[in-house]
Amino acid sequence: IITLVQEAVLKTSFVVRNYGLQTLRTAIPHVLLVASVLAIVHLDPTILLRSPRTMMHLMSGLFTEQTTQLMLDHMVEEKFELRNRWCLVPTVFVAAMMTLGVSFKAENLDAFLFVYTVGLWIYLAFKISVVLYEVCDVLGIWCFDIVTPHPKKLAEVEGDTVGTKKSN
Numbered sequence: 001i002i003t004l005v006q007e008a009v010l011k012t013s014f015v016v017r018n019y020g021l022q023t024l025r026t027a028i029p030h031v032l033l034v035a036s037v038l039a040i041v042h043l044d045p046t047i048l049l050r051s052p053r054t055m056m057h058l059m060s061g062l063f064t065e066q067t068t069q070l071m072l073d074h075m076v077e078e079k080f081e082l083r084n085r086w087c088l089v090p091t092v093f094v095a096a097m098m099t100l101g102v103s104f105k106a107e108n109l110d111a112f113l114f115v116y117t118v119g120l121w122i123y124l125a126f127k128i129s130v131v132l133y134e135v136c137d138v139l140g141i142w143c144f145d146i147v148t149p150h151p152k153k154l155a156e157v158e159g160d161t162v163g164t165k166k167s168n
Contacts, residue, residue, distance in 0.1 A: 066088075140152035
């Protein structure tokens with residue numbers, strides 16, 4: 001744990017020293033996710049015993065969503081910001097309510113987290129499939145198939161541009 005804290009402090013200070021304090025703004029969604037998950041687990045210690053799979057799937061889904069969005073934002077040169085993290089809102093809300101002293105019945109909390117997890121993974125499946133389709137279409141390739149020529153590449157080889165027809 002000491003090595004982990006040392007690594008985090010050293011990396012953070014290096015980034016702030018070289019790139020300025022505004023670079024920490026992109027870390028806010030990650031810090032918020034970790035803090036809210038830790039708050040939920042700390043304030044309801046039996047949650048991992050009652051529904052371990054749901055909690056693990058929820059945490060992995062939230063981290064997967066943030067990681068894929070971070071990669072996509074990097075590819076299209078967008079800023080990774082907190083205001084676009086809608087999947088994080090229910091987790092932060094539950095953590096905030098629990099921190100403020102609102103108690104949830106165990107069955108209701110488990111049901112909410114289950115529905116939230118299922119919805120999150122459905123959203124992720126849709127998001128990832130759309131992003132893969134769009135990236136493959138822009139690059140003119142098929143996903144997982146490098147042998148079969150893509151219609152976009154065939155049109156380029158024939159001297160035709162995408163979206164126009166050859167005139168005789």
